[in-house]
Amino acid sequence: MPLETPTLVVRELARHGYNAEREAVTLIAGAADPETTLARAVEHAGADAFRVTADDVRAVLDGGPNATDAPVSTPDSPAASERAAGDPSTESSAEPSVDPSTSTGDSTAVEGTAADSAPPETTESPSGRRSDPSLRSLSITGDMTGQSTGTGEYADFVKVFKDRYEKLSRQLRGRVNHRPAEAIQSMSGGSDAAMVGLVNDIRSTASGHWLVELEDTTGTFPCLVMKDRDFAAGVDELLMDECIAVEGTLSDDAGIMFVDSMHWPDVPRTYRPNTADRHVQAALISDVHVGSQEFMADAWHRFADWLHTEEAERVEYLLVAGDMVEGVGVYPNQDEELDIVDIYDQYEQFSEHLKEVPGDIEIVMIPGNHDAVRLAEPQPGFDEELRDIMDVHDARITSNPSTVTLEGVNVLMYHGVSLDEVIAELPAESASYDDPHKAMYQLLKKRHVAPQYGGHTRLAPEKQDYLVMEEVPDIFHTGHVHKLGWGKYHNVLAVNSGCWQAQTDFQKSVNIDPDSGYAPIVDLDTLDMTVRKFS
Structure with a gap:
């Protein structure tokens, strides 16, 4: 089969059980002999590889005109077929049982709808998802990783x-x-x-x-x-x-x-949020807590499987608002509730779970208080060793907080430790764990994600205050409190996305009943939201 377009390259790779970096697909499609280049790149990647990388393709191209004079082992070899059969990212699955949430308060929640027709130029993932990466735009502002100057003076x-x-x-x-x-x-x-x-x-x-x-x-x-x-x-x-x-x-x-x-600085009542020019969606999640005995692996698998379905083909972005892993020594006697006791092994396992997500989804992650970064906010992104572990699908890692702009829509991502302080200090009708989005309204009103110094939230002195909301976000995404809540404050969509961890003994001791296994899905063209349940 001639491989003249990226779509056909992706489809052929998927047929043999491989995912691929976007640049790798482009290089194969543009080669003089795409079929041979693909076969040689797969051979270079090896049977145990999850995806074909741009470096694999370059290694083939740099070796001559596709090294056509060298013998090629076919991707249909038993090893490749065996690997594909065992790779959940290449298997089709039935849609999981889901429970779309309904609107509460002044928030908006609607059932997501598919676009009328697919773009003319699309790439297709191993599960049949169609997307056109050329239509996407993603940028990050406010990332203070590598910019820390505070000495404590x-x-x-x-x-x-x-x-x-x-x-x-x-x-x-x-x-x-x-x-x-x-x-x-x-x-x-x-x-x-x-x-x-x-x-x-x-x-x-x-x-x-x-x-x-x-x-x-x-x-x-x-x-x-x-x-x-x-x-x-x-x-x-x-x-x-x-x-x-x-x-x-x-x-x-x-x-x-x-x-x-x-x-108050506040969000102007006349504020009108930005929206995308096409029907595209983002999944907002947080607090995965891999490494905990209560990590809900089955719910995660169902979520990842759903992302491979046609119903989820418009989900092109995944934003993770901190606490990828359970961490070590975060609270008293935590070691008794750990399934994985080594922090690096926790991140390795998280990376394995991230591989289940379709490779064509853009992923952005910030750290949280359970992650292996400093506790004081703002928190820089992970160090190079952890970034290397979590480089699945070229995931982008930025600081907590950061603003991620998806096709013109500004999403302020903040893990949310200060929500504990807001809820403790303010009257219950203004902020509570049952309605975490109302505590987020207070932060929007104050235009600062962690205004109070010297309390529960650790704040680091820097050359500037990275925690000020200088610009009004279109979406404010937090986690941390393990409660699901959302609503609109002066047209800003505030979402606290729950967690992927069942109730731990520690949470029982402090009366936390988590909302687990939920995935808020936001339509970036309307800022309407659907909540899907996978637990």
Whole structure:
């Protein structure tokens, strides 16, 4: 069969049980003798290989004009056929039992629909998935991997908070007639005043009013919020170190500001999200926890099998928001709940599970608090040794947090450790584990993924504050709390994607009942979402 197009190359490789890198497919299709090049590249890869790489093809091409004078072992050899039969990525399977979730609250959830027709130029995966890689675009911003400069010196902490203040105050100064704390201190009593600052202290008075001390780069100033004001409930949602703006009137002695209004950086109510120009989908998952005795391998296999079906052919992106493995020494007596006790063996096993995902899907991963990176946020991406282990399907690894732009749609990926702090500090109606997306709304309102310093969330001092949401995301994707929740906040889709780990003894001890084996699927052209259950 002539192999004039990438589609035919992929189909022929799949017939013999091999996946391939996109560049490898292009090189084979463009060779003078594609059939011989393919056969020789397969021979070079070896019977135990999962995929044919570009290096395999180059090795053949660099050896002469496809080395046509050399004997070729056919891909139909017993070894190749045997390998294909045992490779789950080459087997067709029935669609797993799924349970599309319905809409809750102000969120949107609809059953995904297939496009009316496939693009004219497509590649086909071993399972028959059709896609056109030329239509895709993926870029990453905010990756601080390799950019860490913090030494732990006091000056580093000052630098990061100054950067936070500058970035967030720019979003607020257009709403109020801001004056620095130093200037307000010199104003006369009874004057109108406004200030943008970081929350330095919050305390209640004997009469039940709230005293909020704000700090900017020139000093601090106390602001009194009377309990009977209609915005006073907003004080209950304040976190230390977040940035707000207040307007009010100075007392007669000019020693305090009586607050008339409060403002947050927030997402503008008029915000309109970006969408893709074609019907394409992204799967959002997190907290796989390979290595745990409670890792749900069967659910993962069903998910991977489903990705190979025609129903999932529009899923072209897979975003993993941290905790690929269970880790070691993360919580007390964790070793008693480990199925794999070596951290590198955990990543090797995770990589094996990742091989089940169709090779034409673009994969992006960030670390979490169980992963083998520093705990302090922002977390850089994995070191080279772990990247080499997890290089399946050319997966892209970036820092926590990072913004991934998929065909014009900006997805802010953050693992979500600060959600614990938000839920602990704020009233239950504002943030809870049962509705993790509401805690995410608070972070969107504050335009910072981890505003409070010195609490549960470890924050690293860097040359800049990488945790500020300078741009409004179209999708905000988190994990960590092992609860499924989603909704829209000022048109931003907030998704906490659950986990792939059943309840552990430790989780029982802290009353965590996880939502396991779910895969939120987002239509990038509409930002509608379907939740599929595989457990």
